[in-house]
Amino acid sequence: MSAQVSEPVRARAPATFGERLAGALERPRVLGSLMLAPAVLYVVFFVGVPFIIAIALSMSDATAGNPSIDTFVGLDNFRAVMQQETFWTALRNSVIITTLTVVSIVVLATIAVEILSREFRGKRLVQVLFMMPWAMPVALSAITWLWLLDSQFSPIDWVLVQIGILGPDGLFGPQRHMYWLGREWLGILSVVFVDTWRTLPLATIIVLAGRLSIPRERLEQAQIDGAGFFRTLFRVILPALAPVLIVAILFTALLVIGEISSVDLLTRGGPGHSTQILPLWAYLKGIESGDLGQGAAIALFLFPVLLAAAIVALRFASRLHKD
Amino acid sequence: MAILEARQLKKHFGSIHAVDGIDFRSEDGELLAILGPSGSGKSTLMRMVAGLEEPTAGDILVNGESIVGIPPRRRNVAMVFQSFALYPHITVRENIRFPLAARKVPETEQKRKIDWVTEILDIRDLLDRRPSRLSGGQSQRVALARAMVRDPDLFVFDEPLSSLDAQIRSQARGELRSLLDRTQITTLYVTHDQVEALGLADRVAVMQSGRIHQIGTPRELYDAPANLFVAGFIGDPPMNLFRQGDEIIGARPEHLIAEADLPDDVEAALHLDVEIEHLEFLGSEWLIYGLVHGGVPESGEGLRIIARERQETPRLRAGERTQLVVPRHQAQYFDARSGMRKSGPEVAVA
Numbered sequence: 234m235s236a237q238v239s240e241p242v243r244a245r246a247p248a249t250f251g252e253r254l255a256g257a258l259e260r261p262r263v264l265g266s267l268m269l270a271p272a273v274l275y276v277v278f279f280v281g282v283p284f285i286i287a288i289a290l291s292m293s294d295a296t297a298g299n300p301s302i303d304t305f306v307g308l309d310n311f312r313a314v315m316q317q318e319t320f321w322t323a324l325r326n327s328v329i330i331t332t333l334t335v336v337s338i339v340v341l342a343t344i345a346v347e348i349l350s351r352e353f354r355g356k357r358l359v360q361v362l363f364m365m366p367w368a369m370p371v372a373l374s375a376i377t378w379l380w381l382l383d384s385q386f387s388p389i390d391w392v393l394v395q396i397g398i399l400g401p402d403g404l405f406g407p408q409r410h411m412y413w414l415g416r417e418w419l420g421i422l423s424v425v426f427v428d429t430w431r432t433l434p435l436a437t438i439i440v441l442a443g444r445l446s447i448p449r450e451r452l453e454q455a456q457i458d459g460a461g462f463f464r465t466l467f468r469v470i471l472p473a474l475a476p477v478l479i480v481a482i483l484f485t486a487l488l489v490i491g492e493i494s495s496v497d498l499l500t501r502g503g504p505g506h507s508t509q510i511l512p513l514w515a516y517l518k519g520i521e522s523g524d525l526g527q528g529a530a531i532a533l534f535l536f537p538v539l540l541a542a543a544i545v546a547l548r549f550a551s552r553l554h555k556d
Numbered sequence: 557m558a559i560l561e562a563r564q565l566k567k568h569f570g571s572i573h574a575v576d577g578i579d580f581r582s583e584d585g586e587l588l589a590i591l592g593p594s595g596s597g598k599s600t601l602m603r604m605v606a607g608l609e610e611p612t613a614g615d616i617l618v619n620g621e622s623i624v625g626i627p628p629r630r631r632n633v634a635m636v637f638q639s640f641a642l643y644p645h646i647t648v649r650e651n652i653r654f655p656l657a658a659r660k661v662p663e664t665e666q667k668r669k670i671d672w673v674t675e676i677l678d679i680r681d682l683l684d685r686r687p688s689r690l691s692g693g694q695s696q697r698v699a700l701a702r703a704m705v706r707d708p709d710l711f712v713f714d715e716p717l718s719s720l721d722a723q724i725r726s727q728a729r730g731e732l733r734s735l736l737d738r739t740q741i742t743t744l745y746v747t748h749d750q751v752e753a754l755g756l757a758d759r760v761a762v763m764q765s766g767r768i769h770q771i772g773t774p775r776e777l778y779d780a781p782a783n784l785f786v787a788g789f790i791g792d793p794p795m796n797l798f799r800q801g802d803e804i805i806g807a808r809p810e811h812l813i814a815e816a817d818l819p820d821d822v823e824a825a826l827h828l829d830v831e832i833e834h835l836e837f838l839g840s841e842w843l844i845y846g847l848v849h850g851g852v853p854e855s856g857e858g859l860r861i862i863a864r865e866r867q868e869t870p871r872l873r874a875g876e877r878t879q880l881v882v883p884r885h886q887a888q889y890f891d892a893r894s895g896m897r898k899s900g901p902e903v904a905v906a
Binding site for chain 2: 448451453455457458464469472
């Protein structure tokens with residue numbers, strides 16, 4: 234008996250370093266913390282620290298020439314920014330561009346998902362083509378769109394002339410060019426168009442996952458119950474998609490509202506500041522003009538609004554999901 | 557009120573012949589069960605009746621008119637899925653209203669119908685609940701209510717009881733039967749469970765490999781199976797089968813009796829020397845498992861048999877050797893090559 238009792242005691246005696254390491258790793262808390270550490274460190278150093286620095290900058294008089302944040306100026310930077318007309322134009326444009334992009338994404342993603350959830354010939358090819366805008370480097374796609382929307386050589390204008398919408402005899406003639414990027418509202422619409430084109434694949438994939446998780450029997454039941462295409466879409470499919478649609482809206486909105494490259498590459502905020510948006514203006518002010526304090530203030534301006542919107546949306550989504 | 561009819565109905569998925577030439581005709585108001593193992597094509601048959609699949613060939617008729625090519629929403633066929641497929645985001649009331657709203661039934665009429673159906677199915681208390689807050693039995697009633705509320709020509713049920721707990725299944729079976737007796741709606745009932753099919757249906761069609769092997773009342777299927785498949789499929793435990801020359805003799809477990817119990821004027825079709833292996837107590841009866849050591853037919857040697865005895869205490873014990881016989885009029889005869897039923901011992905003699 235005594236030999237049996239002493240057995241586990243001997244097994245616990247100090248072993249080699251390798252064995253002790255393996256033993257420690259088997260404990261869930263040790264292994265868990267170890268696995269989480271890289272992600273936590275990443276968030277702390279590349280998200281947390283810059284965010285705190287940004288808040289500090291926005292309340293200081295730091296400039297590129299003198300980037301010290303010693304002088305606390307309170308909300309002076311925010312006040313100064315809000316007194317400029319460009320701020321209100323950029324705020325308006327940011328809101329309009331984000332809203333219009335989100336609305337078109339919701340409509341287009343729903344349509345795309347209805348198509349992609351069905352079986353048809355060449356579905357694979359369609360899927361690949363559909364994903365292209367997301368896979369394409371931003372600079373490459375921006376150059377493509379710059380040419381497509383060019384003031385002199387736009388193929389879109391050429392097509393419009395050919396089919397009799399523009400040109401001397403056209404419906405909206407006699408001019409032959411739309412100057413897509415040279416006018417305030419056409420510029421904004423062009424940005425919305427390109428942003429939609431770029432973010433649609435991501436939103437579609439999110440929504441498609443939700444669409445494919447609707448049991449087939451439920452859709453067949455709707456058919457048997459006499460529902461046509463639109464009744465099935467609005468009464469059966471969309472309610473089931475609501476949680477994923479909210480996630481897709483949130484992702485798209487956050488991506489678009491912080492997006493600099495599309496406006497920067499297409500219109501650079503021009504003509505004048507008429508197509509300016511907040512993040513690009515923050516960049517121009519803070520980095521190119523060197524006023525770090527005001528740049529940070531602009532960049533932070535939307536943060537509380539976005540945070541609140543994100544929390545509300547996610548809460549709503551999880552409540553829907555529970556039902 | 558409808559008569560459902562299938563004529564040479566076929567459905568092929570590539571090289572798989574899921575339904576391979578089916579003919580049947582229901583009576584008006586009949587409960588017709590389609591019984592078959594999984595993969596027998598019974599679900600495909602049902603989906604074609606509902607309009608969810610297009611037949612490859614053949615015709616489906618309701619009251620003599622073809623419904624092939626008519627989309628499901630224009631057929632007046634109500635289907636209840638195995639999962640019940642309730643719409644999860646709306647209340648029970650809205651679920652029941654759904655087919656009425658889709659058919660643009662006027663609102664006052666909708667209300668009257670919903671009142672009527674909730675009364676019959678006794679689900680008034682559930683109307684404001686979400687489907688996620690219903691038990692299995694309650695979900696089944698709501699699904700039935702949604703199917704009934706639109707006055708369908710036909711009901712199509714896909715194993716509607718199999719997702720219920722075993723305890724409430726027999727109760728649900730009774731309720732379903734009395735509901736269908738009251739509404740008198742022709743019903744196609746698909747199941748793999750013979751207890752359900754035999755207990756519930758007016759007639760049962762036994763299906764396998766895309767074909768109907770036999771269609772008849774539960775009694776007919778049990779007493780006179782048309783072929784070896786039906787003989788082996790219907791009945792639990794299954795029929796004992798022995799080969800004798802070019803025929804196969806079948807005996808239900810309850811027809812294997814002790815030699816001493818055979819009346820003098822009755823001839824035995826089978827005479828088996830059996831070693832009892834073990835006995836199973838099933839409450840109202842005993843199942844006796846045995847190994848055949850010899851007798852008639854000789855080919856029976858080495859086979860295992862199951863007999864049924866309805867006694868309080870069995871007269872046999874494990875390990876015992878005994879003589880079991882089957883009265884001639886209770887034996888079933890099949891052609892060994894085709895597997896088809898022979899009409900009786902006279903044929904065997906001739």
